[in-house]
Amino acid sequence: MFVSVPATSANLGPGFDTLGLAVDLRNEIIIKPSKFLSISTHGEGADNPKIKKNTLFLNIFNENYKRLTKRTDNFRFEFHNRIPISRGLGSSSAVIVASLSAAYEAAGVKYTKREILNQALRYESHPDNITPAVMGGFNVACVENGRVYSKKRRLPDYLKAVVVVPNRTISTAKSRTVLPKMYKKEEAVYSLSRSSYMTALFMSESWDLLRIAAKDKLHQSRRMKMMPELFDVQKLALKHGALMSTLSGSGSTFFSLAYEKDAPKIAQSLRSRFPQYRVLILDLDNYGVITKD
């Protein structure tokens, strides 16, 4: 069995815990029945003993395989990781969505993507990464009584993502602790209005107004202060034609959306100014998690 799951960029500025989209940078897992548990890890995290063990994947897989089959069986897992870990590209959501999909496939139980998404919410309480990881495309999502209600819009081929991946990791849990418990009404309205406007722009493919919609007062600049050079990344990307440029998830990656023709010059300017960071031009993803026998 083969499972492939995309990286995701959440929040998109003002859509804190609600907006997200998928990019074509995928973790792939090959799973085969085996006499003994066996794991091999390649790519991102392969040199990190904690990631190599892949406890997060195995715990979710085993729990759900047992729930679905009432059995415990052994498998061989081969992990090919491309999503940078703890950099704001949804690495934890990718693991959660991939392990759930793998458990349903291995159990031979019929399922829908919506079921995977609702199960994924048990392991990650905000839906903005898990929804595009399952569905692909741009998604707006909310949670009611333990279920995810979401709407997807496919993304066109002529748009690309330019992502700047710093070498510093930022854990989501830690990055949430720098946020205030209370917000002023003006801050809430500022971001709420832009999050709604951004959703309307994505749904109507009105890309040229995105940079107004992408501003935020809830989390972005508070988090960017932990890595102040990100303000320059954002300025430079916008100066060279990015349609919007936002902190990806809780950081440290910075995500810019651009017309295909502008992506190389945005990437080039970022590479020359920040040679220590990885700068990637990525296709957007409309498929979400994929499984094959």
Ligand SMILES: Nc1ncnc2c1ncn2[C@@H]1O[C@H](COP(=O)(O)OP(=O)(O)OP(=O)(O)O)[C@@H](O)[C@H]1O
């Ligand atoms: N490929 C992987 N294999 C095993 N564990 C992983 C893998 N990717 C992520 N993890 C687990 O998820 C944690 C990272 O989750 P975290 O939410 O902090 O970052 P992220 O999902 O990359 O960022 P964001 O949610 O902001 O997009 C890691 O510390 C590790 O425990």
Ligand SMILES: N[C@@H](CCO)C(=O)O
């Ligand atoms: N909405 C989440 C995304 C990161 O998982 C946050 O900003 O903390």
